[in-house]
Amino acid sequence: MTRLTGMAGCLLLLTLLIGPPYVQAHNDRTAEDKVIHAVRAQDGISIDARLDDAAWAYASPIRDFTQREPIQDAPPTEITEIRIAYDDEAVYFGIMMYDSEPDKIVERLARRDRPWDADYISISIDPYHDHRTGFYFTVSASGIEGDGLMYNDTRRDSDWDGVWDSSVRITEEGWVAEVKIPYHTIRFTRQEIYTWGVNFQRSIFRKNERDYWMMIRRGENGWVSRFGHIEGIENISPPMRLQAIPYLLSSGQIAPVSSRTPEGNAVHQRLGGNLKYGITSNLTLDMTANPDFGQVEADEAILNLSTFETFFPEKRPFFIEGSQIFDTPMGLFYSRRIGRSPSGSFDTRNGDAVLLERPLATSITSAAKMTGRTQSGTTIGLVSAVTGKEYATLVDTVQDVRFRDQIEPLATYNVVRLKRDILNNSFIGLMATNAARTGENPATTGGLDWGLNMFNNMYSFNGQVALSRTGQGARKTGIGTEVRFSKRGGDHVGGDIRYEGLSPNFAINDLGFLGRSNIHNLRGGINLRGNNIWKFTRRRNFNFNSSAGWNFDGNKLRQNFTFNGNVQFMNWWRTNMGYGRNITVLNDRETRDNGLLRIPASNFFWLGLDSDARKNISGGLDINVGDDWDGYYRGIRFSTRIRIKDNIELRIQPRYNQSRSVSRWVANVDNPADPNSQIPVFGALDTDRFSVVIRANITFTKDLSLQFYNQMFFASGAYNDFKALTFSDSFGPLAQGLYTENPDFNSRSMNVNALFRWEYRPGSTLFLVWTQARSGSGTPGDAAFGRNLAGIFDAPSENVLLMKFNYWWNI
Numbered sequence: 001m002t003r004l005t006g007m008a009g010c011l012l013l014l015t016l017l018i019g020p021p022y023v024q025a026h027n028d029r030t031a032e033d034k035v036i037h038a039v040r041a042q043d044g045i046s047i048d049a050r051l052d053d054a055a056w057a058y059a060s061p062i063r064d065f066t067q068r069e070p071i072q073d074a075p076p077t078e079i080t081e082i083r084i085a086y087d088d089e090a091v092y093f094g095i096m097m098y099d100s101e102p103d104k105i106v107e108r109l110a111r112r113d114r115p116w117d118a119d120y121i122s123i124s125i126d127p128y129h130d131h132r133t134g135f136y137f138t139v140s141a142s143g144i145e146g147d148g149l150m151y152n153d154t155r156r157d158s159d160w161d162g163v164w165d166s167s168v169r170i171t172e173e174g175w176v177a178e179v180k181i182p183y184h185t186i187r188f189t190r191q192e193i194y195t196w197g198v199n200f201q202r203s204i205f206r207k208n209e210r211d212y213w214m215m216i217r218r219g220e221n222g223w224v225s226r227f228g229h230i231e232g233i234e235n236i237s238p239p240m241r242l243q244a245i246p247y248l249l250s251s252g253q254i255a256p257v258s259s260r261t262p263e264g265n266a267v268h269q270r271l272g273g274n275l276k277y278g279i280t281s282n283l284t285l286d287m288t289a290n291p292d293f294g295q296v297e298a299d300e301a302i303l304n305l306s307t308f309e310t311f312f313p314e315k316r317p318f319f320i321e322g323s324q325i326f327d328t329p330m331g332l333f334y335s336r337r338i339g340r341s342p343s344g345s346f347d348t349r350n351g352d353a354v355l356l357e358r359p360l361a362t363s364i365t366s367a368a369k370m371t372g373r374t375q376s377g378t379t380i381g382l383v384s385a386v387t388g389k390e391y392a393t394l395v396d397t398v399q400d401v402r403f404r405d406q407i408e409p410l411a412t413y414n415v416v417r418l419k420r421d422i423l424n425n426s427f428i429g430l431m432a433t434n435a436a437r438t439g440e441n442p443a444t445t446g447g448l449d450w451g452l453n454m455f456n457n458m459y460s461f462n463g464q465v466a467l468s469r470t471g472q473g474a475r476k477t478g479i480g481t482e483v484r485f486s487k488r489g490g491d492h493v494g495g496d497i498r499y500e501g502l503s504p505n506f507a508i509n510d511l512g513f514l515g516r517s518n519i520h521n522l523r524g525g526i527n528l529r530g531n532n533i534w535k536f537t538r539r540r541n542f543n544f545n546s547s548a549g550w551n552f553d554g555n556k557l558r559q560n561f562t563f564n565g566n567v568q569f570m571n572w573w574r575t576n577m578g579y580g581r582n583i584t585v586l587n588d589r590e591t592r593d594n595g596l597l598r599i600p601a602s603n604f605f606w607l608g609l610d611s612d613a614r615k616n617i618s619g620g621l622d623i624n625v626g627d628d629w630d631g632y633y634r635g636i637r638f639s640t641r642i643r644i645k646d647n648i649e650l651r652i653q654p655r656y657n658q659s660r661s662v663s664r665w666v667a668n669v670d671n672p673a674d675p676n677s678q679i680p681v682f683g684a685l686d687t688d689r690f691s692v693v694i695r696a697n698i699t700f701t702k703d704l705s706l707q708f709y710n711q712m713f714f715a716s717g718a719y720n721d722f723k724a725l726t727f728s729d730s731f732g733p734l735a736q737g738l739y740t741e742n743p744d745f746n747s748r749s750m751n752v753n754a755l756f757r758w759e760y761r762p763g764s765t766l767f768l769v770w771t772q773a774r775s776g777s778g779t780p781g782d783a784a785f786g787r788n789l790a791g792i793f794d795a796p797s798e799n800v801l802l803m804k805f806n807y808w809w810n811i
Helices: 002-018 054-058 785-794
Strands: 035-040 066-069 080-086 090-098 120-126 134-140 145-151 155-157 165-170 174-182 193-204 209-212 228-234 242-254 265-278 283-289 353-357 364-373 378-387 390-396 401-408 411-422 426-437 443-454 459-470 476-487 493-502 519-530 537-550 556-569 574-582 585-587 597-599 602-610 617-628 631-645 648-671 674-701 704-727 730-733 745-761 764-776 797-806
Touching: 035 054, 054 080, 080 193, 080 228, 090 120, 120 174, 134 165, 134 174, 648 704, 674 785, 704 785, 745 785, 764 785
Parallel strands: 035 080, 035 228, 556 585
Antiparallel strands: 066 209, 080 090, 090 174, 120 134, 120 193, 134 145, 145 155, 165 174, 193 209, 193 228, 242 265, 242 797, 265 283, 283 364, 353 390, 364 378, 378 411, 390 401, 411 426, 426 443, 443 459, 459 476, 476 493, 493 519, 519 537, 537 556, 556 574, 574 602, 585 597, 602 617, 617 631, 631 648, 648 674, 674 704, 704 730, 704 745, 745 764, 764 797
């Protein structure tokens, strides 16, 4: 009976995922929906922003926009006219944006995907007409283009780059934009007659004005689900999509002569590429061989003294595109596990061997990804990747012989994702992952997730249940659960409540990301907001949040509450502030599995201020202070953006953090009174951390830009007052000679990246990249600001100059 019940449940779930939809109410027209009609362009359209092609004379324009910012529901201060045409190759948009003061139109130049600091027009389309997914294409008055994907109705992915064309022109009446979106850039299902979702947003930068065609008020939740419609497109077919992007790379490395780089420099050449193939009009296969990500910016340096792994965002283009398909509440897929740093150890030959070189990341030999959506509303995502063996290079100092030792085996990674639309703007999904390394048992996870939207997207119920199967000896199975109920819509009140339960054996970090397991978390909050002008403010937002957590042994690990709020003033400045209190709890990780540690109650505060971002000089200031366990911390961050010219922007963000007298774990030492136990040793730690990030962007044309990134970082820590943890809530004196090490530290680093980018034809790019990495250390515990800052430039450097040439080929 149990087996039959399980089989029936599986059949029901598969029916939901791949069968016909139960309800398609979101495809029904409502009285509030608007329609724009497209006309067929018989003689073609030239993308020159003149709107003098014959098709535009036959296309009926729309003008019925509504102001959302700054005065909601008011008529726009300027008129916008939009026409749509199409042919067998593409859909076209002809847009006339009238302006009573055309000399004040803001035409700032910026790099691709940064058109927002100028007047712009944004086109959002839903070719599947599923009211959940789509594409957006934005062009500014200076011709800067931006694009991205829309998913789950309200989410956006700005890392997607499509191949399309646009042209803009300033006139005596305002400015004109002409946009061509080829069918090979978007995805849609073959039909005789098409209805697509669409919305338009115009920005008048100097007025901070946003005008919408389909008005979505501030208190309403939803985006794609509230679009109007394009009608009139017929007798077109989704094209066969086969695109190849081969690349050629040449790089040179210059580094100080050392045991790690005995030659001091090296030259490398590399050949690889990507292939994109449309299996059907709805499914796309992406493949990459010998991928290179040399143009990707380095991760920001940080100091992590906790027992939790730091999360770094994905920056590699192959894994970014389409990544939204694999999003789940519990993060079962963290693509940075593919190509991770080698985790194995190497043979030191009883201390006689010295490390010469250790690769920083495993090499990805090949990867493939299939993404798409069936006609019945099922989203499909598949990822498969292979990483090669990695070796450390060492030298035996006794025999004077070099040798290599394997530190990472051959590995394969596979991810399967299915997500099915159900009911009204809701979904149910499945996900499974598998990481298999040669000589090890595979690590497997699987989960069921859902998102239910109710009452016109006012309320939502989301969650996931997942299982993991891991372990190299005895296999262990763990379970994780997360559920969340939210009120997202409404003009004045919102909130949510969330529960998360992760069993002690729940482990997903072979291919996912999880901070910790063995935890119950309960969180809740209420949000009060005002979205209309009142007194001297434009916006007001106030929150109360509370959370509690305990492990499966019943030990309370977290209990806190926070009050916070932010206000936007009439001059467009914004301030935020907050107060929180942590209740006394226990920590079950700090001693590294050697008992519990009592964390005393603490208070913390923060305050921030941001200026009007439209100005040529703008910035912000954030201050935070509070108790840090049994010590205290304070921090300050300042950010400034300087628009030197319309095409040159400089951003500087210095940050300084300090903590004092915080009791932190140092080591576990053998207990002389009991050889079967260890004593946790703690010290009062003082830390100083400084970081400054400098970014500069010079945009010569919309296709030619220079970007510069520099982060300087140093951190120091000094321990004193060493003591032994005798009970979870008390320390005692440490016996003389029991711990004699010096755990003080001092680290310094600088990462520089200069990127020259030229898109010499649509989709084809030439990159010239210079990177410099410096790392070193000073006197342990030395917190002197001047010495640490100067010491960064004394650290040895590695320089890499790289040229990468790729060519987009639409076959």
